[in-house]
Amino acid sequence: RLNAPKQENMKEKPRMKTISMHLKCSLYAPEIYNKLHVAELVRSPYPNFMETIQHDITQSMRGILVDWLVEVSEEYKLVPDTLYLTVHLIDWFLSRNYIERQRLQLLGITCMLIASKYEEICAPRVEEFCFITDNTYTKEEVLKMETHVLKYFGFQIYAPTAKTFLRRFLRAAQASYKSPSMEMEYL
Amino acid sequence: MAIAGAGQLNLHESPCWGSRSVDCFEKLEQISEGTYGQVYMAREIKTGEIVALKKIRMDNERGFPITAIREIKILKKLHHENVIKLKESVTSQGAKDEQGRPGKCCPIPINNLLLGATKYSPAVDMWSVGCIFAELLHGKLIFPGKDEPEQLNKIFELCGAPDEVNWPGVSKIPWYNNFKPTRPMKRRLREALGNQEKAPATATTRRKGQTTEITAFTASCRLPPIQSGQAHAQMRPGPNPPLHGSQPPVAAGPGHHHGKPRGPAGGPGRYPANGTNGGFNHQNHGGGYSSGPYPPQGRGAPYGSSGMPGAGPRGSGGSGYGVGAPNYSQDGPTEVLVLDVALT
Numbered sequence: 001r002l003n004a005p006k007q008e009n010m011k012e013k014p015r016m017k018t019i020s021m022h023l024k025c026s027l028y029a030p031e032i033y034n035k036l037h038v039a040e041l042v043r044s045p046y047p048n049f050m051e052t053i054q055h056d057i058t059q060s061m062r063g064i065l066v067d068w069l070v071e072v073s074e075e076y077k078l079v080p081d082t083l084y085l086t087v088h089l090i091d092w093f094l095s096r097n098y099i100e101r102q103r104l105q106l107l108g109i110t111c112m113l114i115a116s117k118y119e120e121i122c123a124p125r126v127e128e129f130c131f132i133t134d135n136t137y138t139k140e141e142v143l144k145m146e147t148h149v150l151k152y153f154g155f156q157i158y159a160p161t162a163k164t165f166l167r168r169f170l171r172a173a174q175a176s177y178k179s180p181s182m183e184m185e186y187l
Numbered sequence: 188m189a190i191a192g193a194g195q196l197n198l199h200e201s202p203c204w205g206s207r208s209v210d211c212f213e214k215l216e217q218i219s220e221g222t223y224g225q226v227y228m229a230r231e232i233k234t235g236e237i238v239a240l241k242k243i244r245m246d247n248e249r250g251f252p253i254t255a256i257r258e259i260k261i262l263k264k265l266h267h268e269n270v271i272k273l274k275e276s277v278t279s280q281g282a283k284d285e286q287g288r289p290g291k292c293c294p295i296p297i298n299n300l301l302l303g304a305t306k307y308s309p310a311v312d313m314w315s316v317g318c319i320f321a322e323l324l325h326g327k328l329i330f331p332g333k334d335e336p337e338q339l340n341k342i343f344e345l346c347g348a349p350d351e352v353n354w355p356g357v358s359k360i361p362w363y364n365n366f367k368p369t370r371p372m373k374r375r376l377r378e379a380l381g382n383q384e385k386a387p388a389t390a391t392t393r394r395k396g397q398t399t400e401i402t403a404f405t406a407s408c409r410l411p412p413i414q415s416g417q418a419h420a421q422m423r424p425g426p427n428p429p430l431h432g433s434q435p436p437v438a439a440g441p442g443h444h445h446g447k448p449r450g451p452a453g454g455p456g457r458y459p460a461n462g463t464n465g466g467f468n469h470q471n472h473g474g475g476y477s478s479g480p481y482p483p484q485g486r487g488a489p490y491g492s493s494g495m496p497g498a499g500p501r502g503s504g505g506s507g508y509g510v511g512a513p514n515y516s517q518d519g520p521t522e523v524l525v526l527d528v529a530l531t
Contacts, residue, residue: 113249113250114251114256117249117250117251117253117256118253118256123249125248125249126247126248126249126250127248142250143245143250143251146250146251147251147278150251150256151276154260154263155256155259155260155263156260157256157260
């Protein structure tokens, strides 16, 4: 136990090591991993929603929206998990809900608002999400959409994403965690 | 709206979830006022059924409070005789209820974080557990600060003030000098929590030591999560142990924030006012969003800046988690939860 370590020892590494020693929950790892797989299956979007449900938006519009959200997440320095969860929420919503192209970006920022609340320490405010759309949508519209989306999701907003599994695989492969940028390339 | 397929979660347990208005209910009296909203006893007009209505205030800055999202999610999943059952959610319009109610602080903020530390660990969760235990023993909030400086002061009064002896390195934490107490304070947690006559004696004696250990200042002095599970049989480790640490953190969560200073998202932005295209020009990716600044961003440095006594990391001046009088919109749509409860 580090009871009175020197100041430099308080830096992250030794401290984290000590803490992680207490958290060897490898006993649970397979169970957690299985649960994540189940959650991924249960909450996966329909692969063909663009053909079956959506008649106004197209694949490329979705692509442009996602590319734009990547930029937004970089601009606001959001963690990658927020971005991944955002895209997941969008696809999940689009799997079952018809949306007009004029409202696709509204869905995008609303999902990012929700995801950032879940993942970020300090989530951007609603106004900021309105602003990045050049105030195409009002705050009231975003808040209304948020309620609508949350109700559709049954308030269950978390789902494992590629990032979740990538993190798991990197750790399981004993990879050093020194190059997190490698993961960033993954999207 | 499609119905969930086989093997899928049916997300629409109740067909009228969120579609009804709160006018379907007649408020009888206010039962209590929780941290996040008032609770009323009400009667459903149509059926005469007595329910509890919990009003969730929409945060005007951030929308639906994440705490409320979690509460609803969890309540929807729990089915147990001792756990209140969430029947449905209804919407109210134009509610003009109590304004400027005194703020109540959620007991969770941790002194490490309040002092601006950006490197923290699962030990912060143990702090939270300790706070909850202490509140169960105490019967009320143990650190009921109106704002963050006051809350820190309450923590110091009860747990003693941090210094280089009990918390090596504390003087290097960004906001320490802004918040350090002016007079020495001794740790008196054991005394304060030991005198709870209402709490069952066994629980008090068994657990107060644990509370003391859990709410120790530094991670190294705090009881580690696994140990607290093993050492005390009455505390089951639970199905979801903390996921950080050496074992791969298989789920997202606070884990990926470790050690990552989260400064303000300052600097010039790249998203211009995009003219007539309404900000979403499908045909011209990149071109429309690559120059021009954001307006000055109101995001404070989450835990990284200094020299702002009173400007807490979670946003002072109204917004945030129970800091001061919340800047809640009182006239927008409000979510109201209908809870099935035996009001005896």
